[in-house]
Each structure stands twice: as structure tokens, then as C-alpha cells.
Amino acid sequence: MPIRATRVLAALLLLCLVAAVRPAWAVQPSIVVHKLIIDMTVRPDGTSTITEYREQSPSSMAAAAQIGQYAIGFNPSLQRLDILEAYTQKRDGTRVPVDLSQVRTQQAPGVPNVPIFRDMQQKIAVFPDLAAGDREVIGYREETDKPLFPGQFFWNINFNRAVAWEEVAITIVAPASYPLQVENFGVDFARTEQDGMVRYAWRYRATDVVAEDLAVVSAWDRLPRMYVSSFPDYAAMAAAYARLADPKVAVTPRIQARADEITAGIADRRGQARAIYEWVSARIRYVALYLGAGGVEPHEAESVLANGYGDCKDHTVLFEALLKAKGIEARTVLVNLDNAYTLSGPPTMAQLNHAISYLPEFDLFADTTSGVAAFGTLPFQEYGKPAVMVGVDGEAVRRLPVLAPGAATISTRTEAHMQLDGAIMGTTVTEATGPAAIALRLTARWVQTAGHEPAARRQLVALGQQGTGVFVFPPPDSFGQSFFVTGQFKLDPQPEILDGDSFAPPLGLQLLVRPGDYLLGPLNRPTLPETEATPCYSGRQSEDLSLEVPEGRVPQRLPKDRRIETPFFTYTARWTAEGQVVRVRRELVTTIDQPLCTGELRREAAAALADIRRDLRAKVVLAGP
The missing domain is CATH 2.60.120.1130 (Jelly Rolls)
Incomplete structure (x- = not known):
């Protein structure tokens, strides 16, 4: 296979002994985050206000080039984003402000330039005269008027161990009648309640950074991290996804006609399912937009059919609508397409970024997005993963099967x-x-x-x-x-x-x-x-x-x-x-x-x-x- 650079981190220089013996794995950080203050107010309908204040310094000109353009992603169909302040603070204390009038909203990298995928955008603040040892200071407010799932709130963060974190303080204030589940790994946590409001507070500090030698599994499996969710369990999340997706799996006259055309002359039900799978795989261009990045609500199956392209959730909607037209049941499965092998305890989308289908009649999983996979064969990285099954009674979290001996x-x-x-x-x-x-x-x-x-x-x-x-x-x-x-x-x-x-x-x-x-x-x-x-x-x-x-x-x-x-x-x-x-x-x-x-x-x-x-x-x- 052509050699590709994937998730490669720069090697860091080992520190010498300075004043005291430091750990053998400690290295010079390329970025020092002096302050990260995040305050969130969550309302009973799942809407929220989040303000973030960050001060950070690059230790080299290469790091300055890396962080000198600060991008903040948001979804304008769900959120409003305002940059409140942004400036470079030189070593002598002089402030060089960012011209906020020049901050433009633009499409986020990796979001396809096609009409139905314009909802993931970003604002970029360019910090003037940022040099090694200067401070980059930014504050912004994000108003979420429409949660990804109606009435629900979830949030997560992890902390890169190659970055020095001097002070991190995160708080969420929510009504006691709107309980939040939390899970923490390597992060201090405290919960207090007063006058019907609950304050959830986290603190983190790690100034000795670690050279990780390009760890293979996801940051969500190993780094210091925290998760927050209003969902009581993954069954509730699956039900919420079903409420968004099920109406889109409508068997319209056009969907019925296409399903009949694809399966013409095929009497065997598995053969019909395979023909539909191959047609969607070959004819519907896969536009890679990670689940959750631009919303979790798919487009209508007929719209995907007319456009001839779609992301993973659109693929599943069209595939399942065509199967439904032939009386074949299918269920959406939410899974990780990268290198995450765990799910957070509180239900979040941290590790769930892809959608495939399960056909219970044949006990078979199918992913139409690769475009060349044999019916019932998945890409390597999907086998053995924990997944969330939509449209099932009882426990929604299932594990995809591991590869059978000799299958690959x-x-x-x-x-x-x-x-x-x-x-x-x-x-x-x-x-x-x-x-x-x-x-x-x-x-x-x-x-x-x-x-x-x-x-x-x-x-x-x-x-x-x-x-x-x-x-x-x-x-x-x-x-x-x-x-x-x-x-x-x-x-x-x-x-x-x-x-x-x-x-x-x-x-x-x-x-x-x-x-x-x-x-x-x-x-x-x-x-x-x-x-x-x-x-x-x-x-x-x-x-x-x-x-x-x-x-x-x-x-x-x-x-x-x-x-x-x-x-x-x-x-x-x-x-x-x-x-x-x-x-x-x-x-x-x-x-x-x-x-x-x-x-x-x-x-x-x-x-x-x-x-x-x-x-x-x-x-x-x-x-x-």
C-alpha cells in the first residue's frame, strides 16, 4: 500500500537535569498552556452557553507557526460563536491585538464542498507577531441554541501529554432537575449543590510532558480525559438517534421504484439485499464527514438518492430505505472508524464517528461507504469495536464480531x-x-x-x-x-x-x-x-x-x-x-x-x-x- 503519514507527532528533545531530577520520560514541551478556563451553563432543554479563555505560549518558532492561526470549529445551524478578545502578549508585556473585524467564517477543513454539507464551519484568529515565549490569549463564547439531540447535552475533552498544562479549570452549572453523568480519568473532580443548581468542577495540571512514541490507540482510550452527558444510558442515545433518522427512511414511490429496479429478477432475499448493498456502494459517492462533526441528523433517503452522494449516516438511510422497500429489516449501528476501542461511560459522541448497518435476518453487518467491500465484509478497523445498535430493545451497546480465522x-x-x-x-x-x-x-x-x-x-x-x-x-x-x-x-x-x-x-x-x-x-x-x-x-x-x-x-x-x-x-x-x-x-x-x-x-x-x-x-x- 502506498506509504502514508498518519497521525505522526514531532519527536521532542529530552530535558537535562535542571535544579532537580526530572522523570526520564519528561521532555521539553512545544506548547505551554498557562490557563484554560472553561465555564458552561446548561439549561433544562439541553441548550448551553460556553465561554473559554486560553493563554498559551509556543516554545519555538515552529510551534508559533503551528498555533499562530487559532481555529474554532462550530456548526452555525446549531450554534452562535463570538470571539470576545484575542491578542499576542509579548515578553515585555506589550499587547498586539488581533483585528477581530478581519476574522472570517469559513468552511472547516475536510468538509466537502458540496451543497448539503456546509454546516461545519470555523473562525480563525491570526495572532500577529507571535514568537517563541510570547503568549497567545483568546476568549470566546459559544451559544448552542439547538443541541445535536433535542433536549440533551454532552461534552468531552482530553489533554495531550505532549503539552504542558499549568492551570485548567472547567465548570458546568446545571439545574439539579437536569442530572449530568460524569466520568474522569486523571482529572480532579468535585460536585456541589446549592439552591437547586449543581456545580460540576474539574481541575487539571501536568507540567511534565511525556514523549508518547506515537501511541497506536486513540487519545480517548489512554489520555487524561473527562466526559459529561445528560443521557442516562446508550439505549436512550440510540432512541434519540432513531427519532432523528427513522423519518428519513421513508419508502417513497421513487425509493420503491429504484429498489424494484435494482432487484429485478432476483427472488432470493439475501440476493436482493446484496444487490441493493452493491448498488449503493457503487452509485452513491461517499463524502467523509464524521458523525457528530456537522450534526447527527441524516438527510432524507430520497434526497440522498437524487444527489448521488452522502456521508455515512446518509448512506445508511438510503441503504435501509431501499431494503425496507423489499421488506428487509436493517438497523443503524454507530461505531468508531478510527483507533478508539472503548466507549465513554456517560453516553457521548467522543468515540462514535461512523454509521453502518446491521441486517438481523442474515446476522450480517454492512458498510457501504468503502465502495469496494464484499457484502458482509467490513474494513479491518471496524472489527471487534464496541458499537451502539439503534432500534433494539434492551442493551444498545454491542460489540462487533472479531475477524474469523482465515477471513483475511x-x-x-x-x-x-x-x-x-x-x-x-x-x-x-x-x-x-x-x-x-x-x-x-x-x-x-x-x-x-x-x-x-x-x-x-x-x-x-x-x-x-x-x-x-x-x-x-x-x-x-x-x-x-x-x-x-x-x-x-x-x-x-x-x-x-x-x-x-x-x-x-x-x-x-x-x-x-x-x-x-x-x-x-x-x-x-x-x-x-x-x-x-x-x-x-x-x-x-x-x-x-x-x-x-x-x-x-x-x-x-x-x-x-x-x-x-x-x-x-x-x-x-x-x-x-x-x-x-x-x-x-x-x-x-x-x-x-x-x-x-x-x-x-x-x-x-x-x-x-x-x-x-x-x-x-x-x-x-x-x-x-
Whole structure:
């Protein structure tokens, strides 16, 4: 898969001893928040007034550039936002005001530029002459006139450990007749009641920051954090979502006609559901707007059908309306599409940012937004997650199933031969099934966009090789359980191999990940502590590499075979030499039955990944003629 930078944090410099011994993990903060004061007044109808005052300093010009444009997101269809004050306070105490008349409202980044998605906006205050050590001061008021869910209030915050927090004070005042549930992790909390009003107060301070080495799971799973909600439980939240969404799943004449057209000639009910799923996946463009960011109320199914695009909640509304037209029941499921594996105790939208569907008749979950997933197959990151089921009696929180053994496979085969000048030519076939096939199809789409030959050159460079190549594959925009991509390549001459330099059989145009990576956690993160939980999955990965060397050349010595075996996974590597051909086969088989590797399983996985990294570096040296 093309290498992408995802959620990468800047490395921070270790502090020396200053006046007293500081923790070994303490680092110099890039940002110091001197004050964060948030006061909220919540009314019995769920509307609220929130005022925030913040003073913060950058420790470098790079940090000043990072925070010098302060963006405040809001939804103008639900809220009013006013910046009350904003200025740069220089080290000598001089104030350089922000020209509030120049603050403009604009569409938030990542919000699609299409007519029905204009509700998530932001105001940006640009702080003049902000330098390292100066203070950026801003105060603003947010009036919520229309809660996301009628009559309900919820709020949450987490505290980045790479930031120094000197003083944080958060208060909520609400009527005693409007009780709020709270949950706190690493934050001081106090509750007082007087004259029919309840004051909820939190304080936080953490001046020694921590280098986290790019933790894998969400901030909502691990950082100091707090949650507040007026919902008594997730069943109440699910019912509130149903009240917003159910009217949108209307079977109009146009919806009925489209459902009949899609299923024409298909008598089998599962076949009808599959046909509708594939039609929505292929025909309705997915516009990624996270649930909750721009509201939780979907558009009418007929509107989504007419527009031809929609976000996740719009996808579910149209999919479920078309199913309903054929008498097939479906329920919306709210889940996390990123790397959060918990739900807050008080019901909030902190970890719920995506909507998919559950078809109880077939006991099957379906996500139409990937556009290429086989019916009943989900992307990797949705398996095993806690989710909120809409439209069910009793407990609404359910856990999506983990991947079944053997459901996800990746196999790569590279066969290459070396010419007398050291150039290497060959072919790579990458084949995948289940959720891995989704990733491979999306990669093939990337190749189509980038161009087959330019994409091949970029992938060779990403794999540490120089040369040219081309990808060949069938159309990726289909829904089979498996998919394959062929890559033909020619690497630049490497005569040093013939002169005795060590080498490994080339990866060629291998796609996706190598054995060990992803299923057991990130392979390329050797400093990630074994105490850090990582997502992990059941599946199988195999890699077959072979290189035919010129006549008269033979390997002096093959690397050692390797076998790692635990109750949940087995990794093997086997080297052979037959005539002029050197081969290595690597395979990982996992039967992990939980969504996260934690505790002893994580320790075993971390140790295995260290051994696998060493194995992947194994090389061969040729003997001369």
C-alpha cells in the first residue's frame, strides 16, 4: 500500500537535569498552556452557553507557526460563536491585538464542498507577531441554541501529554432537575449543590510532558480525559438517534421504484439485499464527514438518492430505505472508524464517528461507504469495536464480531532473475481476501489515479529499490471476496551483488504489508513499549521471494530458518537454494480472538515483531564462479 503519514507527532528533545531530577520520560514541551478556563451553563432543554479563555505560549518558532492561526470549529445551524478578545502578549508585556473585524467564517477543513454539507464551519484568529515565549490569549463564547439531540447535552475533552498544562479549570452549572453523568480519568473532580443548581468542577495540571512514541490507540482510550452527558444510558442515545433518522427512511414511490429496479429478477432475499448493498456502494459517492462533526441528523433517503452522494449516516438511510422497500429489516449501528476501542461511560459522541448497518435476518453487518467491500465484509478497523445498535430493545451497546480465522489473507509472490550486469527483472503478484481485499482494491484505485508506471516507480522507491515497472490488474470497482494485482519490474543494475555484497531476494512490486505487520501490530515501530496496546487481528500473511542468479554463482550460506509459535500465532521463515535459484518463504498465521493485543498477548507480539524485523533483514552472499 502506498506509504502514508498518519497521525505522526514531532519527536521532542529530552530535558537535562535542571535544579532537580526530572522523570526520564519528561521532555521539553512545544506548547505551554498557562490557563484554560472553561465555564458552561446548561439549561433544562439541553441548550448551553460556553465561554473559554486560553493563554498559551509556543516554545519555538515552529510551534508559533503551528498555533499562530487559532481555529474554532462550530456548526452555525446549531450554534452562535463570538470571539470576545484575542491578542499576542509579548515578553515585555506589550499587547498586539488581533483585528477581530478581519476574522472570517469559513468552511472547516475536510468538509466537502458540496451543497448539503456546509454546516461545519470555523473562525480563525491570526495572532500577529507571535514568537517563541510570547503568549497567545483568546476568549470566546459559544451559544448552542439547538443541541445535536433535542433536549440533551454532552461534552468531552482530553489533554495531550505532549503539552504542558499549568492551570485548567472547567465548570458546568446545571439545574439539579437536569442530572449530568460524569466520568474522569486523571482529572480532579468535585460536585456541589446549592439552591437547586449543581456545580460540576474539574481541575487539571501536568507540567511534565511525556514523549508518547506515537501511541497506536486513540487519545480517548489512554489520555487524561473527562466526559459529561445528560443521557442516562446508550439505549436512550440510540432512541434519540432513531427519532432523528427513522423519518428519513421513508419508502417513497421513487425509493420503491429504484429498489424494484435494482432487484429485478432476483427472488432470493439475501440476493436482493446484496444487490441493493452493491448498488449503493457503487452509485452513491461517499463524502467523509464524521458523525457528530456537522450534526447527527441524516438527510432524507430520497434526497440522498437524487444527489448521488452522502456521508455515512446518509448512506445508511438510503441503504435501509431501499431494503425496507423489499421488506428487509436493517438497523443503524454507530461505531468508531478510527483507533478508539472503548466507549465513554456517560453516553457521548467522543468515540462514535461512523454509521453502518446491521441486517438481523442474515446476522450480517454492512458498510457501504468503502465502495469496494464484499457484502458482509467490513474494513479491518471496524472489527471487534464496541458499537451502539439503534432500534433494539434492551442493551444498545454491542460489540462487533472479531475477524474469523482465515477471513483475511495477504499473499505475495515475487519471482525474479538477475542478469550478468546485475540488473534484476521479475514479476510480483499480490493477492488478498476479506478486509485485506478492500485495502488492495483501494490501492489499485490509487494506482489508476497516479498512473500505472509512475505508481510502480514510487512503490519501488518506497520499498528501497530503484528501477521501473508497471502494474496490471482487473477493474478494482467490484465486490468479490478476493483481488489480485500483478507488478512487472526491472531494477537498476547492482553489480556489487556479483562482487560479493550481501543481498536479499527483491521485494519487487509488493503491495500492502509484509508478514507480521498490522496483524500483530505495527512492525515499523521498534521503540513502541510492550505495555502499549495495539490493534491486532486474526488472519494469514505469506511472502514468497525467489531470485535466479547467473550461472556459476551460488550462495555461500543461507540465513537460518525461523519459527515463532504461541497459542495465538505462528511465524515461519524457510530458506532454500535449488540450482541457481534462492528462495525464502515467510508466513504468519494468527488466530487472535480479541480486538486489542494487551497484557501477555501484547508482550508476546512485541517480542515476535522484534524477531520478525531481524528475520526480514536477513541476507545472502554469493560465491564467485
